[in-house]
Amino acid sequence: MKNLLVQKYGGTSVGSIDKIKKIAQRIVNIKRSGKHIIVIVSAMGDTTDTLVDLAHQIHSNPPSREMDVLLATGEQISISLLAMAIELLGEKVISLTGPQVGLKTNSTHKRARITDLDDKRVINELKENKIVIVAGFQGIDANDDITTLGRGGSDTSAVAIAAGLNADKCEIYTDVDGVYTADPRIVKDAKKLDRISYDEVLEMASLGAGVLHPRSVELAEKFGIPLVVRSSFHNEDTGTIITTDERMERTEVKGIALDNNIGKISIMEVPDKPGIAYRLFSMLANRNIHLDMIVQNTNRAAVNDISFTVDDDVLQEALEVSQEFAFEVGAQKVEFDKGVAKLSIIGTGIVANPEISSQFFETLYNLGVNIHTISTSETKISVLVDKNLAKNAMISVHKAFGLDQ
Ligand code: ASP
Ligand code: MG
Numbered sequence: 001m002k003n004l005l006v007q008k009y010g011g012t013s014v015g016s017i018d019k020i021k022k023i024a025q026r027i028v029n030i031k032r033s034g035k036h037i038i039v040i041v042s043a044m045g046d047t048t049d050t051l052v053d054l055a056h057q058i059h060s061n062p063p064s065r066e067m068d069v070l071l072a073t074g075e076q077i078s079i080s081l082l083a084m085a086i087e088l089l090g091e092k093v094i095s096l097t098g099p100q101v102g103l104k105t106n107s108t109h110k111r112a113r114i115t116d117l118d119d120k121r122v123i124n125e126l127k128e129n130k131i132v133i134v135a136g137f138q139g140i141d142a143n144d145d146i147t148t149l150g151r152g153g154s155d156t157s158a159v160a161i162a163a164g165l166n167a168d169k170c171e172i173y174t175d176v177d178g179v180y181t182a183d184p185r186i187v188k189d190a191k192k193l194d195r196i197s198y199d200e201v202l203e204m205a206s207l208g209a210g211v212l213h214p215r216s217v218e219l220a221e222k223f224g225i226p227l228v229v230r231s232s233f234h235n236e237d238t239g240t241i242i243t244t245d246e247r248m249e250r251t252e253v254k255g256i257a258l259d260n261n262i263g264k265i266s267i268m269e270v271p272d273k274p275g276i277a278y279r280l281f282s283m284l285a286n287r288n289i290h291l292d293m294i295v296q297n298t299n300r301a302a303v304n305d306i307s308f309t310v311d312d313d314v315l316q317e318a319l320e321v322s323q324e325f326a327f328e329v330g331a332q333k334v335e336f337d338k339g340v341a342k343l344s345i346i347g348t349g350i351v352a353n354p355e356i357s358s359q360f361f362e363t364l365y366n367l368g369v370n371i372h373t374i375s376t377s378e379t380k381i382s383v384l385v386d387k388n389l390a391k392n393a394m395i396s397v398h399k400a401f402g403l404d405q
Contacts, residue, residue: 008158013232015045024085040158043074064109075135098138105139112147117164155216163223173232178240189404197245251349269332341390344382
């Protein structure tokens, strides 16, 4: 659709009635400048955490389907309130839930994937000159059950809607001014980046910089939707633009990311024969558990140890699957370690630059930080280190690459 802007406001941007009123005014101003506008919102403030907490007061392992019915209510509160605030300012507006907006997903509750967008309803509403407010983070599966997309999933809802309707761009409003060279809460000298590529920000996001839901960036790249991350509190700031990589001459480190919310699982003495890794990883894949930093060591003739890291929130499930696997193939035991963190340097092409990797490892060596595991991709080098040393290491590595300048 021509002249269409998609905006997403995160939980802190709609965290109080006051903030909702401010955002309503801002949206109305954009509408009056002659644009169609769709606004995706998250739940107010800590609402989602509070809902998770309520569930756990009843059930230690709440059924996923019911969890989604519960979690989806958070966004329903914020869309209705925002729509009321806009109505008061005299514009035509309608709030729609994920199911109403036709966001179809698979049936993997709590981390569903979007399969389709039936855009008829939204287009009709836009044609009637309404501002459309959409509940982020939620959709509907083939059985008409409510699903959610995983924590932070409103970004992905926004990009899916922007892609489905071919919007000019998708603006993500949050409580930070944009994408930084490192998490400014940990690294005080972190600097805001004006531009970054999809691939780089994807590494930043999935490596724990927490700026964007990783799947939103994948989707934006796939459909070529420019993403803008900016603050809803400072009107002047232009934020960070995320687009395709215009390969610079110089390979450089763009940012440092730290992920503290991971755990390492090790399966000891797995029989060394073809098909074993396939069996383990397909069992995990069937449960939709995303793995990272996979290592296999051959330590004795007929057995290997296999280790990998997973996000904290799937650690329990991954452990159960690993134990089931260990029992089936006759592995010796399964261990897990929550005392590790993943520290990464990010920048297109850095892996191929020996000076950059040696500088990284030298800095860690000078700090006396021991490295448990190393993994690389075209855009990053990651190391697994002790959690208690990780923050300091992050600050030093940030400095070593001159990102504080
Ligand atoms: N409210 C959901 C969460 O906190 C989704 C989101 O904020 O994007 O995870
Ligand atoms: Mg959020």
